[in-house]
Amino acid sequence: MATDKHSGSISKKDKSGRRKSKTNRICKDVMINLLKKLFFLFRYYLDQFIDFLFSLYWDGKRHALPDLEKKHAILMESAVTLAEKIRKNELKSEDLVTACIERIKQVNPILNAVTDERYEEALKEARQVDKMIENGLSEEEFKKKPFLGVPFTAKESHAVKGMLHTLGVRARKSARADEDAECVRLVRAAGAIPVAVTNVPEINKWQETRNMVFGQTNNPYNTGHTTGGSSGGEAALAAAIASPISLCSDIGGSTRMPAFFCGLFGLNPTAGHTSLKGSGLRSGAEPTMASVGFVSKHCSDLAPLTAIVADQQAHLLQLDREVHLKDIQIYYMETIKDLRVSPICSDLRKAMNKVVSNLSAQATSTASAPKPYYHEGFDHCFSLWRHAMSREAESFAKLLTDNAGEAVGLLELGKKLIGQSDYTVAAILKLLDDQLMPPVPAAWADELTESLREDLIRVLCGGGVLLAPAAPAPAPPHAALLLRPYNFAIWGVFNVLKFPAVQVPLGLNSEGLPLGIQVVAAPRQEALCLAVAKHLEKQFGGFVPPCKVPQKDS
Template structure:
């Protein structure tokens, strides 16, 4: 019997997906923004244009926008209203489901849609609260969106592969089970890059996810669906994964928060993945959210369920409140942050430099010390993980795609939508050669640790201890046009070193503030090409974010220091633009 044709499978899957959108939530074509209208962030709340959400549903979906340092908002406020019976889990699930459908029709961010099942789950939670007076857990009634690779029993996890259409998992991912035990409500899964090994989001099944701030720009990847959905406030908490930047890049490009935990902190068991068996540079699961408070709540809640008893690769490390309160970092008083202005390879564009300068001035105003970070061997570090991935990547992708003849995608440019763009084959290496690469990476990790430990001396931190955290660009640019995200080394270096990293949005590209700056000398051809690619109007409205980078397994401290950075920026912005 001939194998199924991938195009036929894709056609049938797209029809099934479309049928899962409630008909009354489909926006008439004449009411949708025209293709020329690039910024669609505000569309869901427009009564005249969208009109799908009620004022109460707008309140429900916008309450999560700000973090805990601003009273009365954030995910805690949403959960409090559910817990106290002011809002039911059903109406909260309905509100986010409707907003997610609006987002999907604007930026194409979803893969699986199962609203009916979600509402049944929400009703069961409401019944439990009414009957017992108790919530199921700290996430009781909270809608949580999942990157497509997170398995749910009976719901496809195609991961952008036509070959996996019709493959229904027989059990949940461990992370999904834990989230459900905490009271979460699953309602949608989100779009990814085919193979997951791209920092943009496109596949042959579901197509391209675009950036809601400027639809001519990428949403990032491979968790681009999550980044776009959370930015549109179609989810108060999304789950992504990150092996080279796939949580942080979509979060930062879409103007929200995202945490890359260290290896083996958050359970990954029974999630679909690429490069299975490659255990040197591990992919990690982590949160994408509208505020740091939701990031913290996710980590606290997951750790409360002892995930190391459910996933053998999770280390035994409960949430540590002392670390969160920065017991090892002077209890958060007079911290020393080091700014990585560039990695010595590619110099960031003007809006990225402006974001770093804004962070520096905000931290100094808040009473913290800021020094320059001197990067060492970033190119060599990133080359090791590229060599590790490439050792078996070509065979891995081809093996999955061969079942249906689907081409392996070789580009994220717009041309891939109209023609097959098969990548060049990358030859594998022997096991011995792979061991040498892994050994080199191990030695580089030691060297970088030693460099950080010595920073008290060469950076003159003024605290009596090494630098507390590094402030790093997310990328050498804001979200670029589709196919233009070609330099992931600003995120991948921290994967190679296994450092915890939190993304914080800072500003948006402003064509006047961020005018081109002439340069006569360049570090190399990559640096020159990056400089020449910058045209302020092209990047208009694109969010600009930074990373707060801590050491291995310092998730609690990174969140704590991230809150300090975020609050300092809020104070600076409010002083520049006082509320009337």
């Protein structure tokens, strides 16, 4: 009987202890969530204040982009349409290349996007194309060259034979490519004509396109604001209606970020399906989460262009698969809870809400309506990306010296303070992060990455897509991102997962800066992303020019 009483006494104590422990946990969680909300609120207003201060300086240096002349109006067409007109002999390649070159010459003094050009060679090649077509080409020959006679530009980190290939690094300021990168070779083989290469941040590793060789590239919508990076030169030219085909790459948002900041569509395909040989001094044999992609004014260009650079693996991506919107299950997340990343601004939250409302109206039942989604992995976007970067073969510190040594962050910081460093502040910050900060715990990062990947595949494998924020805010003033260096991680986390993602423009905000969202799918499900992107292009207007363009009937 004593034992029973004693056991009952212990049981009551256990229950009381458990209740107290549970209450303490709840109180702790409430306090943590409250502190996080206060922190994000503080960050939001701090970002606003920083942008205001930087704008005071940059707005005085703002320059308007020249309006598109009627003789250049053809550049508003998609690359697919331009290729078709050349094929049908409705448009001369020489006239198109001439318009492209003339427009680049108009806008580049304002944008500072081009680092090297081959205008005369491009015109010569265009005349050869026109002669070939006049002499007659078979349908089979046109199929082999689907973009015959269409001009293209490439970010300078893609080697283009005979052209500068500096990667924005002073140690390579005179370096020229001996041969084409594989992606450039494939685009040329498809009949497109290279016209110029464009600016990148050092070794493609920053959110702003600026380096110590060519300087800073400006946003066509507001030249006092960033184009993003690393394909910022490409996005600037494409948005300025100067380049029909813009060849990019993406390891942490480098295609999608400039696409967002410059109001364009951008596709980063499933990793492992495009060759990086000759891009950023890569051999192409290294495993990587990077992919070759494109930005464009037209969603319709993304699939056929990506098929070109995917080459023998294009069929695996099923880019031309027909998908109906009604058959796609939509998921969405309105925010990211990574403490390193700025909170999502009201403009982008409203844009997301409009998209969700639009897609809800298209749903055939309550079950098919858009559903919210979140995973704790999104609380650690930057950490997961930083860990994944440690698995990449390239060494940022060595590449900065053109593999002639290794840059040291602390030394370069000291040299920068007295104006003697060969590197930008952004490059030095990355050196310091790589060399001084402790590595991300590998087991934790691998486990969380796999958990996020498996859960998203489970959710999306039935034919779903995830709508995700594009960024915390539209394109900020130049240099402001030095004070928020982790914001790119919203794009970068999907590189880590090796998922395809399409950046979709959604018009402009009250300040005339582009808005947008990401559409993400499971690996090799690009067709789903593109189907949603095409729908949103029709519903929200797609690309909005940063200057006046001639009316089609004028």
